[in-house]
Amino acid sequence: xxxxxxxxxxxxxxxxxxxxxxxxxxxxxxxxxxxxxxxxxxxxxxxxxxxxxxxxxxxxxxxxxxxxxxxxxxxxxxxxxxxxxxxxxxxxxxxxxxxxxxxxxxxxxxxxxxxxxxxxxxxxxxxxxxxxxxxxxxxxxxxxxxxxxxxxxxxxxxxxxxxxxxxxxxxxxxxxxxxxxxxxxxxxxxxxxxxxxxxxxxxxxxxxxxxxxxxxxxxxxxxxxxxxxxxxxxxxxxxxxxxxxxxxxxxxxxxxxxxxxxxxxxxxxxxxxxxxxxxxxxxxxxxxxxxxxxxxxxxxxxxxxxxxxxxxxxxxxxxxxxxxxxxxxxxxxxxxxxxxxxxxxxxxxxxxxxxxxxxxxxxxxxxxxxxxxxxxxxxxxxxxxxxxxxxxxxxxxxxxxxxxxxxxxxxxxxxxxxxxxxxxxxxxxxxxxxxxxxxxxxxxxxxxxxxxxxxxxxxxxxxxxxxxxxxxxxxxxxxxxxxxxxxxxxxxxxxxxxxxxxxxxxxxxxxxxxxxxxxxxxxxxxxxxxxxxxxxxxxxxxxxxxxxxxxxxxxxxxxxxxxxxxxxxxxxxxxxxxxxxxxxxxxxxxxxxxxxxxxxxxxxxxxxxxxxxxxxxxxxxxxxxxxxxxxxxxxxxxxxxxxxxxx
Numbered sequence: 001x002x003x004x005x006x007x008x009x010x011x012x013x014x015x016x017x018x019x020x021x022x023x024x025x026x027x028x029x030x031x032x033x034x035x036x037x038x039x040x041x042x043x044x045x046x047x048x049x050x051x052x053x054x055x056x057x058x059x060x061x062x063x064x065x066x067x068x069x070x071x072x073x074x075x076x077x078x079x080x081x082x083x084x085x086x087x088x089x090x091x092x093x094x095x096x097x098x099x100x101x102x103x104x105x106x107x108x109x110x111x112x113x114x115x116x117x118x119x120x121x122x123x124x125x126x127x128x129x130x131x132x133x134x135x136x137x138x139x140x141x142x143x144x145x146x147x148x149x150x151x152x153x154x155x156x157x158x159x160x161x162x163x164x165x166x167x168x169x170x171x172x173x174x175x176x177x178x179x180x181x182x183x184x185x186x187x188x189x190x191x192x193x194x195x196x197x198x199x200x201x202x203x204x205x206x207x208x209x210x211x212x213x214x215x216x217x218x219x220x221x222x223x224x225x226x227x228x229x230x231x232x233x234x235x236x237x238x239x240x241x242x243x244x245x246x247x248x249x250x251x252x253x254x255x256x257x258x259x260x261x262x263x264x265x266x267x268x269x270x271x272x273x274x275x276x277x278x279x280x281x282x283x284x285x286x287x288x289x290x291x292x293x294x295x296x297x298x299x300x301x302x303x304x305x306x307x308x309x310x311x312x313x314x315x316x317x318x319x320x321x322x323x324x325x326x327x328x329x330x331x332x333x334x335x336x337x338x339x340x341x342x343x344x345x346x347x348x349x350x351x352x353x354x355x356x357x358x359x360x361x362x363x364x365x366x367x368x369x370x371x372x373x374x375x376x377x378x379x380x381x382x383x384x385x386x387x388x389x390x391x392x393x394x395x396x397x398x399x400x401x402x403x404x405x406x407x408x409x410x411x412x413x414x415x416x417x418x419x420x421x422x423x424x425x426x427x428x429x430x431x432x433x434x435x436x437x438x439x440x441x442x443x444x445x446x447x448x449x450x451x452x453x454x455x456x457x458x459x460x461x462x463x464x465x466x467x468x469x470x471x472x473x474x475x476x477x478x479x480x481x482x483x484x485x486x487x488x489x490x491x492x493x494x495x496x497x498x499x500x501x502x503x504x505x506x507x508x509x510x511x512x513x514x515x516x517x518x519x520x521x522x523x524x525x526x527x528x529x530x531x532x533x534x535x536x537x538x539x540x541x542x543x544x545x546x547x548x549x550x551x552x553x554x555x556x557x558x559x560x561x562x563x564x565x566x567x568x569x570x571x572x573x574x575x576x577x578x579x580x581x582x583x584x585x586x587x588x589x590x591x592x593x594x595x596x597x598x599x600x601x602x603x604x605x606x607x608x609x610x611x612x613x614x615x616x617x618x619x620x621x622x623x624x625x626x627x628x629x630x631x632x633x634x635x636x637x638x639x640x641x642x643x644x645x646x647x
Contacts (some may be wrong), residue, residue, distance in 0.1 A: 107266025170315020443479030
């Protein structure tokens, strides 16, 4: 081992070896002319091999060093020098944020440091642009001064210095106006930093960046320009880790979208990461959504604003509800109302220019539904309203959302016999093609791939043939919810069984259903803006469900308030914090977690089955402290999902 003079600079490095949770001390070679700072990527020697890592700090006076001795202590200790400089890395605030995220979602800090780092070595940064926005185009008639438009409803919250603002805008709203108003805000400009904008999909990010550039705004999507301090940075989920040197403001468009959540462990939320980042920087955070999620609006720190009720109603699509409760079973999945709509779309010569007829049927996820064999009433939980299931070899109905159990009895007619409702997308495609006499394209596959959230192509999951513009060549498209992300516009959208979403065994079933209806509404356009066929049709056995009533009225506020009250009464998030422990090593780890909770009766560990355990706490601090305090067993048979959406 080389003897290194501790009067030389010493840095602390976290390596890419995720299994090593500690940091190591190394000496910066005296001959280096490189800029070595917190966040810099380096290569270091470790146990006879060379690994990459990040500089995460410097030892303070009195700290013990990895090779023995203390900082500012004896003149010589055993420290190895850094081997190579690997260029720029994330700024110091993101290095600290990665440590917080590792605690918050029970994952290794290296995972988040990788997300915040460039894919290739960046040895030099471009010169940052200094023009955040150009002049807005004149709106007045020729020869007259431009008229001053009325300030948007969220302007008052920004001027009042609100830290977080939730803006409820209808689906038809062009959100670029919101982005421009934040970028051009005097308080945001005075911060002399970068505005980070998150959107759910890669395609949306590309289009928004291009539109901002055409408006005279210096916007970018590249890591190098973001690290150099570009005025506006647009990104998807990983954009929450955009390496801007100073954050001036944060914007999240469609804050309700599930694409912001990482599906693999650690299951972090980009919205939560950007909110925490803005809070630490003292920067305003503006969240926009037609259906603000309860997890955000239930917090006292969030100021919620909305447009005028009439403007909100007119921005929602026309919704047609088809009651299938007493339908003739010989009609299958296609009601008379659906066939009438499909014929009208196919017979309309202008429909092709507006897009295909999109039919949605979710055969994955919540496809297990029970109904009464006598009256057809769906089996729902009497406590939280979710669909209930019948465990094997048990004579009870169990709610996977809140844990309620009850006898196998229809709550409507009192009969004892239940039947399962299930059918596949491929079979429906064949039936629909035979019924309409036209080619029908099929879209199926993983939801995340269909959204193309971080650049993954969805074309491999599409069995339909597309034309040169990327639009499906078939006049009718059927598939899972991925079909809504396959096209940019549609002549009409039909949910063949919306109950699969309304009653899904997920904590966020209500919000996810609203999200799907928002997406469908954007494809067909707002009510009254097109032909009579430009509408969203839903087939359901629950035509009076509050979610459907809210969308039909164009007023989502009441149903979101009711959802918050249901969660409060049931003790569900955000009024508690949950973590799901699963895998072959889950039982042993759950025992260790349970042993650590003996001093805190408010924290509980409950078995769901042999390989899944639910950890519940009053809030995230006790939950995450518990998860961080108990060491994981060696091996890969353990998954910890903080804030699970399905149980």
